[in-house]
Amino acid sequence: MSDRVGDWLQLVHDRYPPAEAASWDHVGLQVGDPAWPVARVLVCLDVTGAVVEEAAAVPDTLVLAHHPLLFRPLAALTPSTASGRTALAAARAGVAVVAAHTNLDVARDGAGTSDPVVGVLGLRDVRPLTTELRxxxxxxxxxxxxxxxxxxxxxxxxxxxxxxxxxxxxxxxxxxxxxxxxxxxxxxxxxxxxxxxxxxxxxxxxxxxxxxxxxxxxxxxxxxxxxxxxxxxxxxxxxAGAEVGLGRIGRLPEPRTLADLAETVRHGLPAPHLRFAGDPDRTVERVAVVGGAGDGHIGDALRAGADVYVTGDLRHHVTLDALEQGLCLVDAGHHATEAAALPHWIARLTEAADGRGLTAPVIASDTPTTPWR
Known part of the structure; x- marks a missing residue:
């Protein structure tokens, strides 16, 4: 019996429970029918028109995305919005779309979007940066x-x-x-x-x-x-218990300069457009991390006693305010911090699918979705 969308949806939900997603988030099946067959699973960060075309090239492809295609409520499903146009294209092509967003961010199986930076820096005594109850x-x-x-x-x-x-x-x-x-x-x-x-x-x-x-x-x-x-x-x-939380906080094996840490992250992710704020020669040891857009968690990093905060999408005035409070910042980019987690996510999904007898291969999308050049 061939895999079905519902089989893969249940696998994702068991591994990354929707209840662990933020209350404002929209995760799960966004386009398609649980009864549709699945011949392969295409993993990506963003669902764009080009990703849908890539998926449609192989019949019965399920797109498993980190960022929800349908995030803001739609008054109508028409081509007048980017998400509406893409969702219509997916439906016409028989491409199912499933999203795992903040429920993946908080994952405890090494596939969370903050875990690649933890690995690159070799952080120790790691715990969630936030411990919101859900x-x-x-x-x-x-x-x-x-x-x-x-x-x-x-x-x-x-x-x-x-x-x-x-x-x-x-x-x-x-x-x-x-x-x-x-x-x-x-x-x-x-x-x-x-x-x-x-x-x-x-x-x-x-x-x-x-x-x-x-x-x-x-x-x-x-x-x-x-x-x-x-x-x-x-x-x-x-x-849920307090062990579920967004981001990570830990310490380096030994203190190092801010410039050295930033260079390690730049090469390790990789994050070719990385930028940092703070004295390059300042010695740092305690590191907070949030993959993706994390300037809303600067307060959490300060409360956790971080010397430096690694994230993406940092705004100008927010950065200035953080520096005034003594926190160094590394902006590795929204795409770079989260893209580094995809290989780990694919490995976990493949392992879980094998345990359930699901046969569709899990592969990474070849379509670039970062808008910056």
Whole structure:
């Protein structure tokens, strides 16, 4: 059976969960049908008209891009905008487009867009530069059950997909307590003294985690297994742990000058149009990195105690302000910092695909997308 777009979409989402993307981001399937066949996967930074032409040259090509083709909301899908024109061309050619953007930036498998600079400089004691909490994609179900129905309810929600943590199933937490109620006319209470009478009954608070996509099935199973006429329950969104974050902060194996560090990054990525700001002879040791456009994280670099910040797309006044606060800057370019991560991303995707029996080769696009000369 041939690969399908849906197979590759699931692989990408399992490896780089959409829940780890920034709240403003747009990732996942942007053009195409999950049922379309996939003969090859073409990896690129940007989806341009030329990339779509390259993809269309081989039927059933899936384009896997870092930058979303459809990023800003479209009022209409017409050729009047660059993204609309490119999306229409992809759809006409049967080229599916999937994006992994900030969920790839924060990746912990060595394919994150800040990791190439970490490798080039040999940074040590590396951790995320930011540790923003994001929804994990899981929910916690909390309900209240009489003692004699506890196992029945737990079995039912577990069978529907709740209570699975890693290699363990039927995981739960329970606390003994007291529930109170007063039945109104027309009710049929499971326990108590009858309509209009205050009641206090022993109940267990039961907690289980579940994937967001199983919420409907789990709630249905809860309703069917629970003995109460009215089932009380809550669903809480969970957030990812603090180990997920954008950028990296670490220290050099030994102090070196700013000019020497900049030259190492220029050759190592490579980043032929690299520029730096600060005293070339200043000794630096603690390095912050954000691949792509990172001037919005200068404050994070300063708070982390960085001597120098390596990123791209630095603006004039932002750079001046950072220098006044004692932070040296290396602007290696948006394209250069992220393009260096693509070979690592392709290697991780190939490895994951082999483990799932997917056969479409993963290759890098030959189409240059950097606009600068």
């Amino acid at each position: 929804e994990s994609g899981d929910l916690k179900l909390v309900t209240f059950v009489p003692p004699e129905a506890l196992d029945t309810v737990l079995d039912a929600v577990a069978a529907a997909g709740a209570g699975r943590i890693g290699d363990y199933e039927r995981c739960s937490f329970r606390v003994d307590g007291t529930g109170t109620f007063r039945p109104l006319p027309g009710s049929d209470p499971y326990s108590g003294e009858g309509v209009g009478q205050d009641a206090a009954e022993q109940e267990w608070r039961l907690e289980v985690v579940l994937p967001r996509g199983r919420a409907g099935a789990v709630v249905t199973a809860l309703d069917e297994a629970h003995p109460y006429e009215e089932v009380a329950y809550d669903l809480y969104p969970l957030v």
